[in-house]
Amino acid sequence: MSLFFLALHAVAVLLVVLLVVLLVVLLVALLGFCVYLKYVHMKYDHIPGPPRERTEAYGSVYRINVLHHVRVYTTSPEATKEILMSPKYPKDHVLYGRMFSLFGQRFVGNGLVLARDHKLGYKQRRIIDPPFSSLYLRSMMGTFNERAEGLSTKLSDIADRKGEADVLPMMNFVTLDVIAKVAFGMDFEQENTWFFPKAIETCLKGTLISVRSTFFQLYPKNWAFVKEVREACKLLRSTGAQWIHNRKVAMESGADVPKDILTQIIKAASKEESMTKEDQEVMLDNFVTFFIAGQETTANQLAFCIMELARHPDILDKAKEEVDDVIGMKRDISYDDLGKLVYLSQVLKETLRLYPTAPGTSRDLPNDIIIDGVHVPAGAGIVFSSYMCGRMAKFFKDPLEFNPERFHPDAPKPYYCYFPFSLGPRSCIGKNLAEMEAKVVMAKILQRFDFTLTPDQSFDILDVGTLRPKGGVVCSIRHRKDRA
Known part of the structure; x- marks a missing residue:
C-alpha cells in the first residue's frame, strides 16, 4: 500500500514539475513576444500614429499598431502612384490572408482579387479578361436593359400605390441578377436562388469580423454566427460547383454557351x-x-447615388434633364447613349468619391521606402484609403459637398487621390461593367420616377468590408409628373 502512495506521490510531483516547466515556457514565450512586439513598434515609432478620424492633422504618413503587425496609412499621391502602379508590391498578406477562408471554411481563396503573387494574379486576369472587353459588354446591353426594366416594374408598382421603399435591397437584387447573367449565364428569375443575397451578406459580415477580431470564434457566444458564416460559404461554393458542372456538361455536348466568365474559367x-x-x-x-x-459594390453605389440626388434637387433636375435629352421615352438604352450621359457619369463618379464602396486597398512593403520624407522600414503593410483621400480638403475643395462638377470633362483630373476601383495592374477588372450597369440602372430610374427621402432618413455609413448606407435608403416613389 505504501508503494502505491509513493508512486502516487511521484506522479503528483512529476505533474507539478511539468506544470512549472510549462508555465516557465509560456512565460518565456510571452516575454519573448513582448520583446519582439517592442522591437517592431520601435522600428516604426518615428511614424506618427493618430486616431483614425484625424489623418489631416498628422500628415500624409501615419501608423497604427495591431499587436506585432504595423499598418502604415498614407494619403501621399506620389506613394499611391509608386506602389499601386507597380507589380513589385504584393497584396497585404495579413489582410488578404484573413479573407482566404472564414473561420476555417474556404471563402474566396486564391481568386483574382486575393491572389497575392503578381504572376498568379496576372495569369488569372489574362484568362478572365475577354468577358470584360468592350465588345462583349456591348453585346450585353440587352441584359442590362432587361434587368433594369425589371427593377422599373417593381418601382412602378410602388409608385402606383404611392408607397415607400428601401431601395438598397432592390439595388442588391438587380445587381445580383445582372452579374449572374453577364458573368455566369444564369437567370435568377428561373432559378431557386433566393438564398444568395442573404449568404453574401452573411459572408461579408464574417469577413469584417475575421479581419478585425482574431479571437472572435473562441468565444462560445459567437459560435452560432460562426456556424452561420461557414454554412453560407459552403452554400456559395456548392452552388458554384453545380453551375460549373452544368456548364461543363453543356460544353462537352457541343451546346451553344455564352462567352462569359464561367466559360473562360472552364476553358x-x-x-x-x-x-x-x-x-x-x-x-x-x-x-x-x-x-x-x-x-x-455596385448596389451600394446606386443606393448612395439615389440618396445624394434626393438631397440635392438641383442636381437631380439636371441629371433628369440630360436623361430626357439623350434617351427621351425610349425603352432600351443603347451603348452609344451611355457615352452621351456625361453629367450622369459625373454624378456617379462623385458618389464614389464620397462613398467608395470598396474603401481602400493595401500592399506589403518588401523593402524600405521614403514617403514624403518619412522613412518606412520594410515589413509593414501599406494602406491606401480612397475614402480618406476623397474627403480631404487638400485634394478636393469643400470635400463634404456633393458636387458632380468636380468631374466635368474640362475639370483638372484628381492626381492619385481618387481610386474607387484601385489602380495599376491589380485594379478592378470589372470597372467597365460596373460603370455601364450603374449608368443604365440610374438612367432608367431618372427617366420614369421621382423620389424623395423619408424625414427620418439616416445618412450614416456602415462598414461591412464594403461601405453601404447604414439604415438603407427609404424613399417615397412616385411616377414623374411630367410623364403622367
Missing part, C-alpha cells in the same frame, strides 16, 4: 495537363469573388 482549366484539387478550388474561388465584387 482555361481544360488547357491544363491535369486538374488538381487546388485548380478546382480556384475555379470556385473566382465564382465567389465575382459574385461578391460584382453585386455588392
